[in-house]
Amino acid sequence: MELKKGIDTMKFSTLPPKGTFDVLPNDMELRNYVKDVIRHTYISRGFNEIETPMLENIDLMTNSDGGENLRLIFKILKRGEKLELGEGVNPDDLCDLALRFDLTLPLSRYYAKNRNELENPFKAFQMGYVFRAERPQKGRYRQFIQSDIDIIGDDSIFAEITILKTVALALGKLGFSNSRIKINDRRLLREIIEAVGLDEIFETVCISLDKLDKIGEQGVKEELIGKGVSSEKVEILLTTLTNLKTKGLQSFDSIYAKELAQIIEAVGRDYNIEFEPSLVRGMGYYTGPIFEIVSDEFGSSIAGGGRYDNLLTKFQKESIPAVGMSIGFERIIQILKDRGFQIPGKGKKVAILVGEYEKLEKAEELAQKYIEEGHIASIFSIVGVNPNKISKKISAFTKQGFHDVIVVQ
Structure with a gap:
C-alpha cells in the first residue's frame, strides 16, 4: 500500500476568538502592576482576597436580576448521557452550567455557603475573568477581568463611604485622582418614576435610562416610546431628572x-x-445607593456599583445587607497604555550574552548582582555566532527593550 507523502497543509487562523485577546509580555507586566496596586490598597484597608469558579450553575445565572446581561450568558451544554437531544427540546434544558457574567452573583453564593467561617461584616475583594456574549467593540470584550470589592453584613452608610474611599484611593494611586464620583439612590429614582405613573414598569424604564450616557436623551426617548411609554410621560420623566440635577x-x-x-x-x-x-446602573438587584466613577479621558465610567441588600435571599430567607463596586480593569489598562504609562520604580532589563560554557559561571554571578540591585537579568547563548555579527545581536536585544546588553568575555 502506498503511503501519502508530505504533511497536512491545512492552515488555522492565529487570531483569538472574537472579543478575546492575547496578552503580550509588556502588557502582562502592566496588568500585574495594576492588580498589585489594587490588591495592596484593598488589603491595607482590611479587605480579604477571595476566589470563585468561572463556572456557575445556570439556574443561579438565569434567575438573577442581572438586567440585560441575562441575554449575554455563555451557556454550557450538558455532558455525556445528560445530553439527550430530542425534537422540540428547549435549548436551555440542555444546559446546566454557564460562564459567570459578573463577580457579584458568585460572591453571594460563596458567602451563603461559607458565612459561618467568615468575619462579620465580611470585607472581600476578588479579581478574575468574566464572560459576556456581546458584540465586541473598543473597550468591550467577551472575556475581560473585573475587580470587585464588597462589604456584606453592614447596613449603615459607613459601608458605602468605605467602599467609595477605598476604590478612589486605589484609582488615585494609578493616576486617576481627577476622576469624578457620581451617586444616586434607586429608592429615590423609584419615587420619581412612580410619580410619573410608570411604577409598573420600573425596571424597564431603568434599563433605558441606564443608556443615557451612551445613546443620549433622544435615544432614550425613542427607546421608551418604542416600549409603549407615551411621549408625554417620557418628556415629564426626563424633564424631572434634569430639574433635580439643578x-x-x-x-x-x-x-x-x-x-x-x-x-x-x-x-x-x-x-x-x-x-x-x-x-x-443596569443591574436589577441594586436596592439603594448606586454610584459610578467617571474618567473624562475614557468618556465613560471606569468603576461602578451600589447596594444590593436582597441578593442573598436567593440562598436563605433572611435579607443580608451588602454593598459593592467593580473597577473596569480593561478600561484602566487601555487608558494607561494610551498615556504611555511607565511602571514606577521598575529596574533595568539586562541581557547577558555568553559564547562559551567556561564563561557561564561568570555570567551567572553578574546576573545575580543585577538582580540583587533590583534589576531584571537574563542570560542568553551566543554560541556559534560569528564574532562579526555580535553587534547585530546587541542591536536586536536593544530593540526588544533591554536597557543594557553585556557580552561576557
Whole structure:
C-alpha cells in the first residue's frame, strides 16, 4: 500500500476568538502592576482576597436580576448521557452550567455557603475573568477581568463611604485622582418614576435610562416610546431628572436623601463626588445607593456599583445587607497604555550574552548582582555566532527593550 507523502497543509487562523485577546509580555507586566496596586490598597484597608469558579450553575445565572446581561450568558451544554437531544427540546434544558457574567452573583453564593467561617461584616475583594456574549467593540470584550470589592453584613452608610474611599484611593494611586464620583439612590429614582405613573414598569424604564450616557436623551426617548411609554410621560420623566440635577438633594424630603447627602459630605472631604439623579446602573438587584466613577479621558465610567441588600435571599430567607463596586480593569489598562504609562520604580532589563560554557559561571554571578540591585537579568547563548555579527545581536536585544546588553568575555 502506498503511503501519502508530505504533511497536512491545512492552515488555522492565529487570531483569538472574537472579543478575546492575547496578552503580550509588556502588557502582562502592566496588568500585574495594576492588580498589585489594587490588591495592596484593598488589603491595607482590611479587605480579604477571595476566589470563585468561572463556572456557575445556570439556574443561579438565569434567575438573577442581572438586567440585560441575562441575554449575554455563555451557556454550557450538558455532558455525556445528560445530553439527550430530542425534537422540540428547549435549548436551555440542555444546559446546566454557564460562564459567570459578573463577580457579584458568585460572591453571594460563596458567602451563603461559607458565612459561618467568615468575619462579620465580611470585607472581600476578588479579581478574575468574566464572560459576556456581546458584540465586541473598543473597550468591550467577551472575556475581560473585573475587580470587585464588597462589604456584606453592614447596613449603615459607613459601608458605602468605605467602599467609595477605598476604590478612589486605589484609582488615585494609578493616576486617576481627577476622576469624578457620581451617586444616586434607586429608592429615590423609584419615587420619581412612580410619580410619573410608570411604577409598573420600573425596571424597564431603568434599563433605558441606564443608556443615557451612551445613546443620549433622544435615544432614550425613542427607546421608551418604542416600549409603549407615551411621549408625554417620557418628556415629564426626563424633564424631572434634569430639574433635580439643578435643585439637588434638598428637593427630596426623605431619609434616603439625607443619607445620600451624608455619603456625599463624607466622601467629598477627600474626593470629587456629585449627586446625579439620572444615574441608574443596569443591574436589577441594586436596592439603594448606586454610584459610578467617571474618567473624562475614557468618556465613560471606569468603576461602578451600589447596594444590593436582597441578593442573598436567593440562598436563605433572611435579607443580608451588602454593598459593592467593580473597577473596569480593561478600561484602566487601555487608558494607561494610551498615556504611555511607565511602571514606577521598575529596574533595568539586562541581557547577558555568553559564547562559551567556561564563561557561564561568570555570567551567572553578574546576573545575580543585577538582580540583587533590583534589576531584571537574563542570560542568553551566543554560541556559534560569528564574532562579526555580535553587534547585530546587541542591536536586536536593544530593540526588544533591554536597557543594557553585556557580552561576557
